[in-house]
Amino acid sequence: MIPALAPPLADYAARHVKLAVAEGVATLTLDRPERKNPLTFESYGELTAIFRAAVQDEAVRAFVVTGAGGNFCSGGDVHEIIGRLLERDTKGLMAFTAMTGDLVKAMRACPQPILAAVDGVCAGAGAIIAMASDLRLGTPRAKVAFLFNRVGLAGCDMGACAILPRLVGQGRASELLFTGRSLPGAEAQAWGFFNALHEPDALAGEAARLAASLAAGPAFANAMTKRMLAMEWAMSIEQAIEAEAVAQALCMTTNDFRRAYDAFVAKQRPVFRGD
Template identity: 50%
Template sequence: MSYDFLYEVGEDGIAHITLNRPEVMNALTFDIYAQLRDLFAGLRGNDEVRVVVLTGAGEHFCSGGDVHGIIGELFKRDMKGHLEFTRMTGAVVQHMRLLDKPIIASLNGMTAGAGAVLALASDLRIASEKARIAFLFSRVGLTGADMGAAHMLPRVIGMGRATELLMLGDTIDATTAERYGLVNRVVPYEELQEATLQWARKLAQGPGFALSMTKHMLNAEQHMDIVSALEAEAQAQALMLMGEDHRLFYEAAKDKQKPKFTGR
């Protein structure tokens, strides 16, 4: 399939999605939203892919929706047309969260609007020291609650910080984002690609089914009380204890070797 971004899968099981409109800071179009939605949905059944890396070409990650290509066009639509668009953008996030594989957002530069939400919807975020993040919806007369931001952001950085970022729409630098807990790690700009690949390789070589179950449980337990969470984890872990990867770990440990996981 042809995409309006770069997409490739290496022999190591790492899929690379690179937003590729550097002349407009990798702004998103209607087609790119739809293509990302369908790609993330399809990856759920793709056993060749074990980890996804999402980044932007050039010096920036993503500046959000294209001002002229999207905003200008939306003014020509009625309410039903607007709702179709917002549901489509939300579906991108839905399929990212439902994807049973880790997603790493590699933030090289400006990460704004919908770009910030794509980073937020990823499982891990590693940023270069040049990265800047802004949930700027309120600055353009829109609610900060877009594409699931009001659901996800408080769970990542807390209600107070989330309210600050979604209401003020201020741009924060990478150091502040790390202090808030919005990014997991900040590295020098020239080291970003290698640092991202180190994480991706480690995850790709890890126990795929166990990582999938971990992501599933992190999603599910956000809505559980402690008793329900404990029972859910007991059932999940009992299943994993019978898994092939856990047995491979045990056999390797007996031989003082490093396990080679199969993802089962």
Template identity: 40%
Template sequence: MTSSDVLLTADADGVRTLTLNRPQAYNSLTVELKELLLAALREAAADDNVRAVVLTGSGKAFCAGQDLKEHVGLLQANDPAPLHTVKEHYNPIVHTIVEMPKPVIAAINGPAAGAGAAFAYASDLRIASTSANFLMAFANVGLGPDSGASWTLQRLIGLGRAAELMLLARTVEPTEALTLGLVSEVVAPEDLAARTQAIAAKLAAGPTVAYAKIKSVLATAAQSTLEKALQAEDEAQSALGATADHAEAVAAFVEKRRPTFQGK
């Protein structure tokens, strides 16, 4: 395991786990943490040895969103940095998660609010602890959504529900999150890390080049016509049909054995 003071990084079985590590502040996002997280995500995306990514938090929270103490302090000091953080930090972080050419799993160990919740929404899979919850509290501080939440949340639960959660700024507990389709699984707190690692390791051992295409095709289809979706599927299948992973899968089927994928 390597670490900075506020972001921990650990590798196991092809899985890189990034842990937000400001537990005393509910892993709220300072400029330092945002910059480190963005750099770590980009590094994971570029590293062929990393075949799946887990994002989680330390302590009792997943991420409380923007660190408001730092935000207010900078504003009071007439520092313009807070006015640019969406463009310079949050947007690139969400772009990197969504466009990551490998699966990203959010292991939501506790409350997730604002940008923290949005990072979870941007991930491919979300596994929540029974102590987790979700809150889109932007309206409570006179702001609108950021970090891609306007795009990701309604694709997970529908426009009507997304509007409700943002306008009313109400907390979603894990049972409701599972019912809404906001998360795929809810587990006991003590089981979250092991369960997430097991799923991530399974994905890491899979055809990661195909996973990248699946993510890309789904993103295209979510915002295009049927014709464009069909075209994207055709292009993806043509490319994947020529990969070593597909050839290995065919050979394994014929030979009645489990395939060994290389992500190529």
């Protein structure tokens, strides 16, 4: 876990990804455009640390994850990760797969909604990062590929067999994980992987607008929604209804709930503060 005295994300000195915080939105940019933004051991660790630190940062109320240079992420760097993995024993390989899984755990555990803005190549671990986000915006030229089987590996990577079927359905997830084929932007939207498509030159602006809207929402309630969406995967309908009754009652104790009522009475738009 990140220490209690960790600096706010606005002061976080990121070295392996770009991090910018403004107006309650933290934007993470994978920034190795000459290689289509592959991940390294270091960027995996830094992304995980940032999402874990976000648990304690009430000033950040939404995330945008994107890539530089017209691509999202090409997955693990072939030379800096894959080549080095061939030199590891089983214990070392298990340490690596545990580390990559920790990134998805951190993304799902952080209370803020995460929006992936995906253009161009979105492959391997890059596709996993998009999958693990709460919302996904794409472009017509985006190509999403869970291509693990094409490098001799199973599709069960970083939670893909658990999360992807919930986004696109079991049969479609099976097709993507068994074949490793690229999913074009329009098809990804039709399948429910992308929430919306935008032209490449409009993607950043649309992502920023949606993230700003999320950041302006009731932070406690949004965090509760994210938590319950995850918890209810393993619940019966009856259990889910009972759990949601408790969650919603807690939201009704917040000042944001009262602000919404007061604004309605005054015929104004509520300004949420997250308390």
